[in-house]
Amino acid sequence: MKSSDKTPLKQQLQQQYKQVQLNDSQFKELEEIMNKQHGGAVETEEKRPQWRLLAIASMLLVSVLSTYLLTDFSNNNFENMPQLIAEEVVNNHLHLKPLEVKASSLDKLKGYFTKLNFMPVASRLAALDSLQLLGGRYCSLQGITAAQLRMKKGDDLQTLYQTEYLADVFGELPVLEKGQQPLVVYAKGIMVKIWVEKGLLFALTD
């Protein structure tokens, strides 16, 4: 190969990416997926105002109905919420999905979790003092984006979830600042402590 074949890396990369193109059928397939979300029709400027009005009207209707219907049901759902949280946490704890970032301190992790609506914080719960942080990954808890932190105690791995505490999603949970103790719930034989602290929901396997 002649040396004249060589060009700057940046230029070579740009040329390589230019050759990687979606074809027409792939574009159409992706557009169909997106348009399905819009009721199967391609969104046009003319249709958009009507579509928005319909959407707003639908949301109002759903909102009114939800308020009415959920008033009675919410208490029952919240009663079961700690168990649902524990089961989700334990399932993920047992799977030990790969960490996206390794770090031994919370400060180092904070730089990674920039897509969260909150900042992971340290807890004053004594149970956490003896745990060594290993790293974390993005996760979710009951559909709410969460930080999943992996900790180590001796040879045992433990999982700590932190997510924004939303009372209308998670219901009433013990608040550490009020002097309340974490809820203790078992799932698949594993103990999970659940509490609220500094406006965040914590769930820790043991």
Added chain:
Amino acid sequence: MVIDRENLQKLHHYAYSLTANEADAYDLLQSAIETSLNKSCESINSSLAYIRVIMKNRYIDDYRHRQKFPMDNIEDHSPVSLDESSLEDVVIAKHDLALIWKTLDAVDREVLFYWAVEGLSMSEVAEKLDISRGTLLSRMHRLRHRLMVAENDRQRGSV
């Protein structure tokens, strides 16, 4: 959310930087778009950013068992070079780039994508990937070394 073809193509390029394979890149993009439809974003830019996050997380989850995803220990790398232009003067033949492309870590391909295709500076890439600039420059220094070794090997082989 409807993404135009230009942005779909950009997302596809990003997926390609992760997977190093066109077919896998398309599958990754398709599944990420399907997932993203469940969330309404305020702007097209936040939609694009959201889809990129989905693709990266899914790539890490789904592909790791087949193709080890390099995890950066952000405390490990001590900078060996702080020269931001360390890649600017690297020249390479198309054939050599094609050979080395699939052997690169996904993280390196992602960096090269942001640098060469999106036109970001190394500082901007570091911010985008949430890693320190020193760590990133160290990676690029090592990558430069690998490219040059590969090039030297090829030249020796062709003599």
